[in-house]
Amino acid sequence: MTSHNRRDFLRVGTAGLMGLSLADALRCDATAAESRSGTAAARSVILVWLSGGPATIDMWDLKPDAPEVIRGEFQPIATSAKGFEISEHLPRMAKVMDRCTLVRSVHHGLPAHGPGTQYVTSGNLPSAAIEYPSLGSLASQLLELRRGTPPYVAIGRPRGAGSGYLGAAHNPFVVESGGFRGQLRASNVSLPKGFTLHDLSERNALRSVFDRRFAAWEQTDDLLGGLGKFQLQALDILRTDRIGKALDVDKEPESVRKTYGNAPLGRHALAARRLIEAGARFVTIGTTGWDTHSGNFAALRTRLLPPLDQALSALIADLDKRGLLKSTVVLCAGEFNRTPNVNRAAGRDHWARSMAMLLAGGGFRRGFVYGRTDKHGKVPEANPCSPDDVAASVFAALSFPPNHQVTSTSGRPMELFRKGRVLRGLLT
Secondary structure, eight states, X not given: OTTSOGGGGOSTTOOOGGGOOHHHHHHHHHHHHHHOOSOOSXXXXXXXXXXXXXXXXXXXXXXXXXXXXXXXXXXXXXXXXXXXXXXXXXXXXXXXXXXXXXXXXXXXXOOSHHHHHHHHHHSSOOOSSOOOOOHHHHHHHHSOOOTTSOSEEEESOOTTOOOGGGOGGGSOEEEEEETXXXXXXXXXXXXXXXXXXXXXXXXXXXXXXXXXXXXTSOOOHHHHSSOOHHHHHHHHHHHHOHHHHHHOGGGSOHHHHHHHOSSHHHHHHHHHHHHHHHTOSEEXXXXXXXXXXXXXXXXXXXXIHHHXXXXXXXXXXXXXXXXXXXXXXXXXXXXXXXXXXXXXXSOOOEEOSSEEEEEESTTBOSSEXXXXXXXXXXXXXXXXXXXXXXXXXXXXXTTOOTXXXXXXXXXXXXXXXXXXXXXXXXXX
């Protein structure tokens, strides 16, 4: 079942595999919300995923005093956060670093794309016996539903976004992106052929459609017997069209669109902000091409860093301006770093022994650097931490401790992060 995603269940009148439907997912969301205690600073998350392994040594943790073969071609610049610097090719980000936390001491032992991605995006070391859910799927399970909007949305088809042991109901609602401007469309939010919006308001007609479509399935009485509140919530996604409206970024004032930029990542970041406003709980966006084994500096300078710099800085500033940064965690990461030593092709190879991640909002400290690598950027020198710890800290901001349990589709209780510890120094 895990090969199917949430949008497979958004077609009204289409039965999910073995009875699984969007209504079931919504029911799970509500059940999780009822068990939640405490007041969280954060209520939502935006993950900016840099697929391929970004050279964080050339972005967030430069080594200008190291030998040339390590320091590379870029120079550090001062930021709005007193006392620390980032790459000269992130000038817009330098202006908003007073609203960010930079974790410079993350490390792990999986310098391969697949396992590294699974580890960072799930907060659990990959296992042959257990398929761990992504952070977005955990958020879908744990955070309360906002009517009319899927809780977990992924723009594009990012790696590591699956639901794992939580089952297909908690896979992301996938938004397709295409064209040079990154136009967005939710192609599978639709009604069955011959079924109109008017029918949605007619309980008897809708019940008749469900009965006919589900006749071949042995379902419980509450599913076949009428419209429960969870079915109505599922239909709200179609009725309100909040997804479609949120994705229509051209409705934003030109001045706002210009701030984010017209590159696909900029439009996706703006859509992410609009999706959070519409009620989404976890939105994943990102870019590919960060696997810079050759031509690392040219690729970063001309192709990779400019759109990231504009989109990420605009997202953080815009969320802050609208009062949403307090309740929204922004996390920017990839599966690993690149080697401290520059290779003969002017590139950097895979390196997981040290890496940096950027966080903002949701109760994380502002203008703060956590941890430190050695003078050559090879290993953490102070406050070493793991992807488990960063994930645990993000969910602590959402008020869920690492040992909080969820239930797998087989009925097994599972802790969120087996080895994760909350990095208390990151949170206010």
